[in-house]
Amino acid sequence: MGEMDIGNTRRDAAAVAGVGHTEYSRNSGVTTLTLAVRAIQAALADAGLSRRDVDGVACHRVGDSADPALVAQTLGVRDLRFVRDVFGGGSSCIAPLDAAASAVAAGQARCVVVWRALNGRSGVRMAGAASNPALSADAQYWLPYRHISAPQQFAMFARMYRHKYGVTAEDLGRVAIAQRAHAALNPRAMMRQPITMDDYLGSRWIAEPLRLLDCCLESDAAVALVVTSAARARDLRRTPVTITATAFGGGNQLASNHHSDPTVPGAAIMAPRLYAAAGLGPDDIDLAELYDAFTPSCRCNWRRTASASRARRPT
Secondary structure, three states: OOOEEOOHHHOOOEEEEEEEEOOOEOOOOOOHHHHHHHHHHHHHHHHOOOHHHOOEEEEEEOOOOOOHHHHHHHHOOOOOOEEEEEEOOHHHHHHHHHHHHHHHHHOOOOEEEEEEEEEOOOOOOHHHHHOOHHHOOOHHHHHHHOOOOHHHHHHHHHHHHHHHHOOOHHHHHHHHHHHHHHHOOOOOOOOOOOOOHHHHHHOOEEEOOEEHHHEOOOOEEEEEEEEEEHHHHOOOOOOOEEEOOOEEOOOOOOOOOOOOOOOOOHHHHHHHHHHHHHOOOHHHOOOOOOOOOEHHHHHHHHHHOOOOOOEEOOO
């Protein structure tokens, strides 16, 4: 991924004015188009807006969801001024949000809906998407060994991490236990039953050294945001959250790279640019949300990264 800096001219110019979501499930029983529209409608209602207000759409996907142009057509958007279709999963989620904020700040669009919709459990699953050689140059190293699923790929990452830093199974288990405790506080979470270390150690292997409870769920769901100007958002139903800054940085392929330290993610490298764009520093951050699809990912990021995003409420 190429690098891109967001200058001070866009700081706090755009805001998230509404949030919508569908139920998280193992089988939604509907298409990703339906999931996307439902989440978008909920986000618009949350903001006090309607379909008629939408003039921009942005999403990310890995060949596993409805085309954004089709979503816009289904919504009945008559004058579509902005479309962004980002290819990628996982940490790509920031890209369409950044694009929406930039479009609003530049006057390309007035109201952009941003979403992710997928039938990740009942439909196209990540292992199936990853088996497409066009998705990554790394695929040439995976496919001869049927090494194609995300748990398999992150298992190699986890093995290197454990070997280099002497991390034990119990260390990873503590992450799983803590994350489940957090989920128990969230009424939308699918897995809310507390777990113990015995539960963790007794869970079946997925790809050593990853057990079942090291891995996130594959779910069917959609989530959507409404992005508009900060000035307009202040007059809407909800207290808006302004988008202070975003930043992109070059990451690493999981297989073909020269990256020897698993605790230094791309986020740590681009953190200075992010803080500079936001006019903030690490001491200003009191909430950090880390990508935690697998326990070693969360533990590695927490160990070393100095990067976090912060959404400031306007005064």
